[in-house]
Amino acid sequence: xxxxxxxxxxxxxxxxxxxxxxxxxxxxxxxxxxxxxxxxxxxxxxxxxxxxxxxxxxxxxxxxxxxxxxxxxxxxxxxxxxxxxxxxxxxxxxxxxxxxxxxxxxxxxxxxxxxxxxxxxxxxxxxxxxxxxxxxxxxxxxxxxxxxxxxxxxxxxxxxxxxxxxxxxxxxxxxxxxxxxxxxxxxxxxxxxxxxxxxxxxxxxxxxxxxxxxxxxxxxxxxxxxxxxxxxxxxxxxxxxxxxxxxxxxxxxxxxxxxxxxxxxxxxxxxxxxxxxxxxxxxx
Amino acid sequence: xxxxxxxxxxxxxxxxxxxxxxxxxxxxxxxxxxxxxxxxxxxxxxxxxxxxxxxxxxxxxxxxxxxxxxxxxxxxxxxxxxxxxxxxxxxxxxxxxxxxxxxxxxxxxxxxxxxxxxxxxxxxxxxxxxxxxxxxxxxxxxxxxxxxxxxxxxxxxxxxxxxxxxxxxxxxxxxxxxxxxxxxxxxxxxxxxxxxxxxxxxxxxxxxxxxxxxxxxxxxxxxxxxxxxxxxxxxxxxxxxxxxxxxxxxxxxxxxxxxxxxxxxxxxxxxxxxxxxxxxxxxxxxxxxxxxxxxxxxxxxxxxxxxxxxxxxxxxxxxxxxxxxxxxxx
Numbered sequence: 127x128x129x130x131x132x133x134x135x136x137x138x139x140x141x142x143x144x145x146x147x148x149x150x151x152x153x154x155x156x157x158x159x160x161x162x163x164x165x166x167x168x169x170x171x172x173x174x175x176x177x178x179x180x181x182x183x184x185x186x187x188x189x190x191x192x193x194x195x196x197x198x199x200x201x202x203x204x205x206x207x208x209x210x211x212x213x214x215x216x217x218x219x220x221x222x223x224x225x226x227x228x229x230x231x232x233x234x235x236x237x238x239x240x241x242x243x244x245x246x247x248x249x250x251x252x253x254x255x256x257x258x259x260x261x262x263x264x265x266x267x268x269x270x271x272x273x274x275x276x277x278x279x280x281x282x283x284x285x286x287x288x289x290x291x292x293x294x295x296x297x298x299x300x301x302x303x304x305x306x307x308x309x310x311x312x313x314x315x316x317x318x319x320x321x322x323x324x325x326x327x328x329x330x331x332x333x334x335x336x337x338x339x340x341x342x343x344x345x346x347x348x349x350x351x352x353x354x355x356x357x358x359x360x361x362x363x364x365x366x367x368x369x370x371x372x373x374x375x376x377x378x379x380x381x382x383x384x385x386x387x388x389x390x391x392x393x394x395x396x397x398x399x400x401x402x403x404x405x406x407x408x409x410x
Numbered sequence: 411x412x413x414x415x416x417x418x419x420x421x422x423x424x425x426x427x428x429x430x431x432x433x434x435x436x437x438x439x440x441x442x443x444x445x446x447x448x449x450x451x452x453x454x455x456x457x458x459x460x461x462x463x464x465x466x467x468x469x470x471x472x473x474x475x476x477x478x479x480x481x482x483x484x485x486x487x488x489x490x491x492x493x494x495x496x497x498x499x500x501x502x503x504x505x506x507x508x509x510x511x512x513x514x515x516x517x518x519x520x521x522x523x524x525x526x527x528x529x530x531x532x533x534x535x536x537x538x539x540x541x542x543x544x545x546x547x548x549x550x551x552x553x554x555x556x557x558x559x560x561x562x563x564x565x566x567x568x569x570x571x572x573x574x575x576x577x578x579x580x581x582x583x584x585x586x587x588x589x590x591x592x593x594x595x596x597x598x599x600x601x602x603x604x605x606x607x608x609x610x611x612x613x614x615x616x617x618x619x620x621x622x623x624x625x626x627x628x629x630x631x632x633x634x635x636x637x638x639x640x641x642x643x644x645x646x647x648x649x650x651x652x653x654x655x656x657x658x659x660x661x662x663x664x665x666x667x668x669x670x671x672x673x674x675x676x677x678x679x680x681x682x683x684x685x686x687x688x689x690x691x692x693x694x695x696x697x698x699x700x701x702x703x704x705x706x707x708x709x710x711x712x713x714x715x716x717x718x719x720x721x722x723x724x725x726x727x728x729x730x731x732x733x734x735x736x737x738x739x740x
Contacts, residue, residue, distance in 0.1 A: 137630035144527050147519025148536055151606060154599045155543045158554050165557075213450035220447075230451060232725065233458045239653065239721030240461070240714060241660025243687050247710045248461045250694075251468045271457055278454060304443030332547020335662035335687070339694045359549045359663075366553040367667060374557065381550045392545045396538075 159385075166382025169375040174383075179345055179361070182370055189380050191347050195262070195356040196331065196384075199341060202266025202351070203330055207273030208323055214274075215281025215319075216307060227282070234275035245271050246336030254340060262348060262355035265341025269333060273326040280322025284315040321395045328391035332384055334359035358384050465711040472704035480708060486673040486689075488698070493705035495712065497673040501683035502713075505590055505665060506658035508679070509597030513658075514651055516598075517605030521650075524606070525613035526635045537610065544603035552667030555596045560587035560668055563595075568680055583678040586670065591679040593669040597658045605654040612646030612731050613639060642731075649727030656720040660713060662687040686713050 173188045180187030218227040249268035254260055288311050296306040312319070334357075337343070342354035343364065358380055365377035466473075472480065476493060483494025520540070524533055564587030571581045616639050624638035625631075640647070670682020671692060686709045697703040 133630055133633065137632040140632040140635075141523075141527050144519050144523035147516045148523045148528070150516050151520045151602050152536065152539050152543070155539055155546075157558075158546065158551070159542075161554060161558060162550065210450045210453055213447045214454050217447035217451050226451070230454065232722070233455065235725045236718050236721050237458050237461075239656045239660075239717055239724075241662060241687055241717055243660070243662045243690050244465070244710050244714045244717075245461070247468070247690070247694075247707055248464055251464045251707070252460075271461075274454060274457065302437070302440050304439040307443065328545055332549065334547070334549045335691055338691055342695070359547060362553060363549050363663060363667075366549070366556055377553055381553055384547060385550055388545050388547060389542065392542070 162378065162382055162385060165375070165378035169379035170382060174376070174379050178347070179376075182368075182373070185372060187376070189356075189358065189361050189376065189383075191344065192356040192358045192361040192380070193383065195341070195344070195348065196358040198262060198351075198355065199265050199269055199337070199357055200327055200331060202262065203269030203273055204323070204327065206267055206270025207277055207326060210270075211274050211277025211322075211326075212281050212312075212319060215278045216285055216311070218278070218282040219285035220307075231279065231282070234278050237271075237275045238279075241335070242268075242272055242333050243335035243338075246338060246340055249336065249340045257352065259352070260340060260342035260354040261352045262341055263351050265337045265355065265357065266351075268336040268340045269330040272330050272333060272336065273323075276326040276329060277319075277322050280325070281315070281319050284318030284322070285311055287318070288314045317398050321398045324391050324395035324398070328388045328395065331388050331391065332359055334363050462714065465707060465714055469704050469708035469711045471701050472708040475701060476705075476708075480705075481712075484673075484675060488693075488702050491699065491701050493701070495686070495705075495709050497675050498684055498686040498689050498709060499712075500675050501590070501593075501669065502659055502685040502687070505593040505597055505669065505683065505685055506655060508590065508594030509601055509658045510651070510655055512594065512598035513602045513605055513654060517602045517654065518609055518647060518651070520602075521606045521609030521613060522635060522640070525610045526639060527631055540603050540606045543599075544607065548600065548661065548663040549667075551596055551600055552664035555592060555664055555668040556588075559596065560592050563587045563592055567591075572680075579677045580679050583676070583680045585680055586682060588668050588670045589680050589682045590669065590676075593665045593683065593685070594679070596664045596668055597661055600661060600664060601654040601658045604657055605650055608650035608653050608728060609647055612643050612650055612728060615646070615731055616642050645727045646731030649724040649729075649731075652720055652724035652727065656717050656724060659720065660687055660717050662691050666691045686710075 173186055174190075175188060175193065176190050177186065177188035178191055179189065214230070218230050221227050245268050248271065249264045253264040253267055257264070292310055292314060293306055296310045297303075301309070337357050337360050341357050341360065343360040344354045344356040348355040362377045362380040362384065365373040365380065368374070472493065476483070480493065480495055481499065482496055483492075484496040485492045485494045486497060487493075520536075524537055524540075528536070564585050568581075568585030568587070568591070572585065575581045620638040620642055621634050624634040629637065665685055666688035669685060669688060671684050671688060672682040673684045673689070674681070676683070690706050690710055690713075694703075694706055697706055
């Protein structure tokens with residue numbers, strides 16, 4: 127074979143190998159999603175959404191408290207993470223200092239890589255120990271800390287994209303800085319910031335590890351926010367490691383609900399920024 | 411030069427205050443605004459530093475009682491209050507390395523395919539599917555691991571491995587299904603999307619001129635990729651792999667569900683193991699004594715230090731490529 131033929135053959139071979147690698151990467155997604163939809167949809171019914179869990183051996187029951195608990199935890203987390211993240215992001219984007227934004231970006235990326243269970247320990251020592259009990263609040267704070275770096279980074283990046291001329295125009299009309307930010311900068315960057323928030327919510331909705339010893343889980347309805355609260359991922363975990371078939375079925379149903387929530391969030395996030403990012407993703 | 415000056419004028423308080431009508435309200439509003447945004451950044455920095463400080467503070471009893479021997483003792487006996495983290499360190503390292511061994515070739519390979527070689531119409535849908543893979547919660551992977559992967563390994567894969575490669579100590583012992591091998595495989599599946607996403611981003615950041623130059627010299631697509639793109643993006647790709655490693659080291663739920671949770675050091679990949687993250691997940695709420703709790707928090711501290719180091723290194727590497735690219739563009 128001539129050298130050119132060898133080079134062409136190598137080229138074709140590498141194309142095929144790379145395509146195979148991509149295929150192998152996607153295969154688990156198909157397997158997991160397929161299995162999840164198959165198992166989950168047969169176990170899912172109305173009772174799942176409106177009933178409390180039943181004791182072992184008693185058929186029926188649902189995860190109503192866990193679904194509500196997850197939503198409350200997400201709300202608490204957003205109350206912590208969203209305002210802090212957006213305000214911080216605006217500051218970083220507009221700061222004239224060069225070192226502080228660099229440091230914060232670095233810290234945000236590092237915090238993003240810290241295992242979520244370590245954040246759980248943080249919330250435990252900060253809130254559970256002084257309060258002497260597991261609580262929804264502690265869970266919300268843990269999840270909020272996980273949201274924080276994601277929202278901070280996306281807000282900063284998006285605010286940087288707001289044209290300086292727009293802000294100058296507003297300033298030239300005599301608006302004070304805070305009104306410029308409120309009425310010009312943030313609305314211009316809104317779609318991207320919303321995307322950041324939804325990416326962050328999608329990330330925390332499925333978090334289990336930081337809730338194990340903060341929100342703790344609850345087989346009944348919680349009454350107050352300083353009490354243990356149920357969460358969908360926690361319930362799936364405890365059912366998945368149980369030896370009962372009935373509970374496994376419930377776990378699949380819960381997983382299907384959870385993943386629908388997460389995927390809808392991710393899809394909305396993607397649609398909101400269509401065209402804003404064409405090549406680079408928003409994930410840190 | 412001009413652009414940055416203008417941006418400075420727009421964002422600072424360069425407009426003379428006397429020129430701003432109704433300035434009293436504006437000034438108070440601006441002060442409030444500045445205070446709010448500064449406080450937010452401050453809180454963020456305090457939280458990050460606070461995580462480290464609180465971990466050290468809460469781990470003090472264990473740090474004082476065991477010192478550095480904590481890392482090299484294999485004895486984990488909550489009843490006798492002897493705590494050594496070696497089995498967990500071993501389990502974390504082996505499962506993560508096993509996962510990376512599987513994930514890196516496929517991950518980097520798909521990133522190369524998606525960024526360089528694939529036909530253009532194929533790229534967005536495949537990249538989207540990989541992103542979906544990253545969005546699946548850990549606990550769902552764990553559920554799948556328990557119900558599908560572990561039985562599959564027990565009945566098919568492990569017997570086959572034992573027959574073919576059973577002379578190696580790695581593939582000996584009874585096939586439980588759950589164990590180090592299952593943990594490695596589930597980690598590989600979970601980490602791959604991150605490696606693909608970051609590697610792809612790194613590859614896309616390589617300037618087009620690099621490729622055009624190679625193609626103009628008559629290189630094939632693959633030669634272009636190998637000589638002009640991969641070489642340029644080397645440090646960024648290493649960063650992507652390290653980011654994946656950071657994930658693998660800290661991954662908790664799915665691993666806890668399939669690794670078997672036994673604090674033993676066994677050479678065989680079929681044997682059950684235990685990782686740092688999973689021992690925290692399993693035993694934290696059961697820790698009856700202060701020392702037990704402190705020992706678990708010290709494991710958390712260790713995990714924190716290791717993942718921060720890995721992530722910091724990874725970030726610097728990824729940024730080094732991105733930074734170089736920005737300079738070329740400007």
